[in-house]
Amino acid sequence: MKVKVISRSTDEFTRERSQDLQKVFRNYDPNLRTQEKAVEYTRALNAAKLEKIFARPFVGALEGHIDAVSCMAKNPNHLKGIFSGSMDGDVRLWDLANRKTVCQSLWVPSLRLWNVPDYRNKSPNDSAAMVPAAVYVWKHAFWGVDHQWGGNLFATVGAQVDIWDHERSEPVNTYKWGNDTVISVRFNPGEPDMLATSSSDRSIILYDLRMSSPARKLIMKTRCNSLSWNPMEPMNFTAANEDTNCYSYDARKLDEAKCVHGDHVSAVMDIDYSPTGREFVTGSYDRTVRIFNYNGDHSKEIYHTKRMQRVFCVKYSCDGTYVISGSDDTNLRLWKAKASEQLGVLLPRERRKQEYLDAVKDRYKHLPEVKRIVRHRHLPKPIYKAAALRRTMIEAERRKDQRRRAHSAPGSMPLVPFRKRRIIREEE
Structure with a gap:
C-alpha cells in the first residue's frame, strides 16, 4: 500500500x-x-x-581660513582630500574624514606645482607647510587653472589660454580668440584633449589640443562664471550663468541648450558634476547650494544655513556621497548628497527596505x-520673496510676448524657444 x-x-x-x-x-x-x-x-x-x-544634510564645517573661500580642487586618487584657496592667498589641503587641515601654503603671484603628501597615516593634529615641486612664471596674470585627466598637461587662463607641461618652463601651446579675459577652464574627463573655457565677453569656447586653433565659440547674452563636463557623457557640459540659470549643452550642437536649470534667484557662481553623471551641484550668490538632476528643470535639494553667505565654490566628493561648499564667511561646509541618507553600515535587510x-x-x-x-522645501524669507518676484516677472514677460505676437502680422514674430533665446550666435 x-x-x-x-x-x-x-x-x-x-x-x-x-x-x-x-x-x-x-x-x-x-x-x-x-x-x-x-x-x-x-x-x-x-x-x-x-x-x-x-532630512539632516549638514554634516559639519571646516574652519581655518580667515578670508572668503574662493576656489576648491580635488584629486580623484584621494577620496577624502580636498584643496581650498581663500582670497588672502592661503591654500590648504583638508582631510574630510577628520575635518582637519593636513598642510597649508601661502600663494604668491606665480603658478606652483605640488606633490600631494601622504596623509592617510598622519595624526589629525599634524599639519605641515607644503613645499612646491615646481614654480612657473609667465608674463600674464592667471585667472584659472585645470589639470588634464590622466596626463601631464595643464591649462591656465587669463589674457589667453596657455597649455603647460610639467617638464617645461614655458607653455607648449597658446590659444587666443578675442581680446577679453578668460575666467575659467575645464578639461573633459572622457576626452583628455578637449577643454572648454568661459570668458568675460559672455562666450564659451571649445578647444581641441590636437588642433592649432580653437574649435568653436558660443556667445550668450550673459556671462558664464563656471562650467563642468558630465563625466559619464563626454559630449555634454553645463554652464553656470549670471542670469540665475544653468544651461546644459551638447558640444556637437551648440545652437540650442539641451536643458535649462532654474530656481536660483541670483548669479550662479560655480558648478560641479557628481561622479555618476546623474546630478550636479551649484553654488550661488543668493547664499544657497542646490542639487539638480542632469536633465531636471528644477532643483531637487536646496541647502542653506543662517550664517552661510555668498557661495563662491562647490565640489562633489570623489565617491559622490558628500558635497563641499566654500562661502564668503570663510568656512567650508560638508553636506550629504542625499539629505535623508543614513550614514554608516547598513544591513542587507535595511538596504532592501530602503530600495523598496x-x-x-x-x-x-x-x-x-x-x-x-x-x-516642498523650507526657504529663507528673502529667497522665497525673490523667487516669487522672479516668477511674476517671467509670467509678465510671457504674456507680453504673446500679446505682441497676437497683434503682429503673421510670421513677423516667430516663436523662439526659451532654450535658444539666451544664445546670440555661434562661431567656428
Missing part, C-alpha cells in the same frame, strides 16, 4: 543566516489582494513624510499628496 505524505526541508521555510526567523509565504494573486494599490500608496505617503523628517521605499515613492510620485510632500 502506498501512502502520500508532505515532506519539507527546514531550509525551505527558514531565512538565511538565521534559524529562528520563519519565511513569510505570500500569494501575489491580484484577486486575493484587492487593496494592494491602496496599501502601496499609504507606504509611499509615509515614506515621503519620513524622508522629510530625517524609494521604488514605491517613484511609482506614486505623480499623485498630488505625494508630489506636494516630495517637492
